[in-house]
Amino acid sequence: MREDDEPTSVSAGPQRKLAVILAADVAGYSRLMERDEEDTHARLQGLLRDVVRPAVETHRGRIFKTAGDGFLAEFASPIEAVRCAVDLQRVTAERNEGLAEDRRLAFRMGVNLGDVLADREDIFGDGVNIAARLEAIAEPGGVLISHSVHEHVDRKLPIHFVDQGECVLKNIARPVRTFRLAWETGDSVSSQREDNGPAGVPTLPQVASIAVLPFATLTSDAEQGYFADGLAEDLITDLSKVEGLLVIARHSSFAYRDRLMDLRMIARELGVRYLIEGSVRRAAARVRINAQLIDASSASCLWAERLDRDVADIFALQDEVVGKVINALAHALPSTKPLPKRRVTDLEAYDLFVRGRALATQSLRETRAARPLLAKAIEIDPGFAGAHAWLAMSHHFDALYYGQPTDKHRAAARAAAETAVEIDPENADAHIVLGYLRAYEGEFEAGVAEFEQGLRLNPNHSAGWAHLADLRVFEGRATEAVECAENSFRLNPYPPGDHYSFLGWAQYAACRYQDAAETLRHPQAGGPGSKRNLAAALAQLGRTAEAHEVGRGFLSEFPNFSARQWGRTQPFRDDADRQHFINGYIKAGLPE
16 A cells, blocks of 8 residues: 555444433323424423433433434433433423423333444434333333343432333333332322322312212102212213313212212312312202302302202203303313203103113122113113113123123123214213224224224213223223323222223233232222232232232132133234233233
8 A cells, every 4th residue: 555545444334332222202292282283392392402402411411313202312321311311300390380281291211221233323223122112101201211221220329219020012022121210209200109009189280170079969868869960970971071171070079978078178189179069859840959169279159059940841951050160160161162962851761861870880780770771761762872872881881890691791782882872973971882892893993983982072081091091902002001091090089990900901011010010909909800910910020929829819710711712802903912911821820
């Protein structure tokens, strides 16, 4: 080579190295954009500019990739990466204070240390993929780290690390042991309770929120009690369709029957700002309703009225009460569009309906007792969509919970639900039960679409959100499944036992085994899936003896259970998700 020749450069090409990757994205970004595209985009860009980039630089990292709703950052030190993640979550939580829940920007974050491939400014490889998978299953406002990161930061930071066990991550060959970060903060999800489960006392929300307490009857007549409860429950249903209003489910608000408590305390326990209370008196052909709307934040009465009407006018009276409540809350609601009128007109049919609806979810015996009442209501008024919908619910509960001939009850439920939807396309109950049945009968996409339509019609349907969590698990959308289940608890702070079962099922699917174990150990947790999934969660945490003990309890009730046979009956979209559950059951000692 001549002296004046420059040496031929060797192509740098992609270089392998160890790096710590922090992956983050905004939870529910599509929903936020749908609500207000320009505002959401502007606030996220401001957050990235004013908070994220300075924090990453302060902790000696660099952002190497951004997307519409998130970013990927590289660090040389696991300690700096974790410190950066916690600082970002703290500051983001502070910026969310005072904002309505539907405007909050909350990051999910995952941190992994691993071998990566660096090519110019970009980074690729499993080290990045694992961080992204951890971020996808983290909670809004939370951080998940891999075992490789935990080894370097444990006992070196003032943070509590909650062992989530070995987690099966999508398209990652081996399970990854995962830890959730918990630190002291006023608002972050990552400081959530370790002992109380998901149904702790909710904070007073910024959005308009209301609970309808059971109406007093001023009599011991059971028929008057059914009538009063029916009026209150219909009021809940109608208010649930009001845009921008969060409405607590009947199961929780009716828990305050006959409890002498300060109304402000009740509102605080239910996490609402407004309460409706009152009484109903029905005598001969007349009915009297005393009702008042209370603003619990100031203990002031916004509206109170005594309404005397003929019993024959009860349906117009219900619409009148709803209208007066909406007018009184007009300052707090984004929309005051009139609600559709009720389609039932026969009082005898209505009396039978409210009794049947009250019985439908109480127990196996009561569910069966409800059906003749609902059928009689339909005989009197064939166009009573609500009666058809709850007849469908009654058959559905038999098939789902009570071990009855599944095909028979599903067929009866589907026929009744289809009739209800045909009569009244705005009946949310009918869409929800029909969607669930279609999903389990092989029409998965159509079933989910039907289900989502029901929740658009009634976004406060707590049981609908709990059951949607079930379907999201089958779709492979475990993180969304957890969000759906948690939403059901917000709408129903004292829920029936199946809500715990659905939440624990979703948490297991999201590899949040410790959370799943805590949820499924709750005394109220019910349904056959609770013990089965608790055993699997404990097994995945390495608590083998406990898992086998719970598994034996499950088998004493279901001695013919087979993990693989169960798997063949479940409508999972991805076989890896099905196998995740099957493996957990086998680890827990359940028959293969």
